[in-house]
Amino acid sequence: MSLALSAAQDEGSGDRKIADVPTDGRRPLRPPVPLAQRATCGGAHRRAFFTIGSRTEERTVHHLQLSRTVDAKPITEWKSVAVELLGTQTRIVRGPKYRHRVIEAGSSGDALVLIHGIGGHAETFARNLHNLVGAGFHVFAVDALFHGYSSWEPYVDDGRAARQAEGVVDLLDGLGIERAHVEGESMGATIAFEFGMNHPERAGKIIMNTGFGDVVLTKTDFAEQPNGGVIGELSRRALLEPTFRNVRARMEWLVASPERMTDEMVEIRRRLYSDPGVFNSMKRVFRVGTDWETKPRWTEEQVRNFTPEALVFWTEHNPGEGPDYGEYVASLLPDAAYYCMADAAHWPQWERPEEHDQVLIDFIAGS
Secondary structure: OOHHHHOOOOHHHOOOOHHHOOOOOOOOOOOOOOHHHHHHHOOOEEEEEEEEOOEEEEEEEEEOOOOOOOOOOOHHHOOOHHHHOOOOEEEEEEOOOOEEEEEEEOOOOEEEEEEOOOOOOHHHHOOOHHHHHHOOEEEEEEOOOOOOOOOOOOOOOOOHHHHHHHHHHHHHHHHOOOOEEEEEEOHHHHHHHHHHHHOHHHEEEEEEEOOOOOEEOOOOOOOEOOOHHHHHHHHHHHHHOOOHHHHHHHHHOOOOOHHHOOHHHHHHHHHHHHOHHHHHHHHHHOOOOOOOOOOOOEEHHHHOOOOOOEEEEEEOOOOOEOHHHHHHHHHHOOOOEEEEEOOOOOOHHHHOHHHHHHHHHHHHHOO
């Protein structure tokens, strides 16, 4: 199961119930990652050994190396989302089929589309837009289809990510852009994967951030990371009972330590979920009242036909699937690069924005 879609998994079939999830807006700190997993967060061309059933395979995985040392300001010095978005334009783009809410920054250079995770919205990338424009990109952070104020209809559940990838094509058509680089985070990574598989002629480089496609993997014995199994419950509670505490608990799941999530971002999500149209669409996305069943669309053999240049961007503390998972899926993609950010969880673009941006700059520029 890909991390991107497990975010809305029906946890009722497991041992944990919604009532068992902490509701105090906090959660235990993430324990240190075992040394064997931490090793995948460094190195250049790493000779990785993967145990698959009864056999062991050796593969070379290219670890992206940054071209320069990143100077990062303390996380407490980042201003509000409103301040970070000064100088950008939030607007509705009408494609041939769909409505798209975008936050646009810049006016020239390669187009770069940024897609958030499940239940999210374009403000996910508020801390990245100006830096990426400064590197020469024309940036569009979007509300994915069925999220925020992008089109809620016609909704498709089976093959939803493929339809959302069609939405990316529709957005490019509405903007008059032929090709774009795409970064997707979590669910957005699944959309980016589908975009690269189904629409390679429209794809520049593809960055899959803490997520992957719906692929049947032959390797299944990945090291388990903490907190992966509660996100469906947290998501549904945040939607159905959108108190500040419940929404903050959902948002803190995204970061390696609770203080990295701001009250403002919590209130943005509460405001979105209070809109009747957004609320009803999210009930379907989270499959409220129904069982969750993931239907993988792809095999590993098919993944080897992925043609756009790709980067699998993982983190040390990603909940659910850890760095060994990210390195393995990177090994499936032809000539893919892999990067593992230390001291981050599921929102590297928010937790360590300068490093995140440099990863994209170096990968897209080919450094």
